[in-house]
Amino acid sequence: MPELPEVETTRKGIKPYTHQQTVAKVVVRQPKLRWPVPTNIAQMEGQLIESVRRRGKYILLETSAGTAIIHLGMSGSLRIVDDGIAPEKHDHVDFIMDTGKTVRLHDPRRFGAVLWTQQNPLKHKLIRSLGPEPLSDDFNADYLYEVSRGRSMSIKQFIMNGHVVVGVGNIYACESLFMSGISPKWQAGKVSKARYQKLVEQIKIVLAKAIAQGGTTLKDFVQVEGKPGYFKQELNAYGRAGERCNNCESTIKQITQGQRSTFYCGKCQR
Known part of the structure; x- marks a missing residue:
């Protein structure tokens, strides 16, 4: 399972391709992940990604309309591909940027998650009770x-x-x-x-x-x-x-x- 360093590495890896970029389209090929991918994640389309953050093992893609919450689960990874590259068997969700770059969720075991919230993501039920970040001053x-x-x-x-x-x-x-x-x-x-x-x-x-x-x-x-x-x-x-x-x-x-x-x-x- 990807741990915090792997998730932080992933966050840093996708940030140059997503931060301050506009989402042209969200493609959900397999909605049955750990939890169903909500259909209203389509609200992300046309939105500027204002922040690419991490809380615990969750990656947060924040826009003014809401936040996509991504968890890599047991075997998931996010990969950057050019728009138009054909998906492989376990490529379940694409975030296509208007730059032509795509953030693609690859998850063979489907224990990962892609969720959408219009509220403060830090108050989401999966995140609100998490302990402090280990690299923060709060952890002492x-x-x-x-x-x-x-x-x-x-x-x-x-x-x-x-x-x-x-x-x-x-x-x-x-x-x-x-x-x-x-x-x-x-x-x-x-x-x-x-x-x-x-x-x-x-x-x-x-x-x-x-x-x-x-x-x-x-x-x-x-x-x-x-x-x-x-x-x-x-x-x-x-x-x-x-x-x-x-x-x-x-x-x-x-x-x-x-x-x-x-x-x-x-x-x-x-």
Whole structure:
């Protein structure tokens, strides 16, 4: 599943082709995505895209008439193609600009979404209860410490909770905990503020580095130009079960938490 760095990479990739550009036509070839694509998304036609924002894993194309809310789901991607390029099997929605460029949603599993709202998109039911952005000032050790008190869930599951903080997916949770020296098995409510300070710092560093390098290479993710990201080659824990720890040469372990694989070093992370 594309995580926050991949979605931010996508947002940056489509922005030069959409920001301050007029939507000539919206073509919906397959309306049955995770939720039905609303027919009133046609109201976007003839509108200038005034802003290309991201909130969590949602990309927001804002116009004066309303906002298109796009989620990439498990396998979705947005690609830039020239108008007139024939769609492939899993190309479900096109946003055709009057420049001749098209933003095309490709989604083999159809778990993505294209929605339309005429209200403030940040108050949409899918967005309004999301936690703070991890790279914002609102996400800090004081906040994380306070909301963790009394929580018995593991620290890894806690930071992956989108109502606590958005966008810290499985890969980045494993990496941030490794860099912080915190065991993923610790109860969130028992982690000290000092350790949360280090964890917040590492989450910001890991995510910023992944964004700068174009997202993590996953089986289903490609950038808008069709190129994969490059962060995977620098992973210290995720996907390295049985390999030597880069710090202490102990063996990286793998366990399951919340139906997700967790990778960590039992010596470095305590």
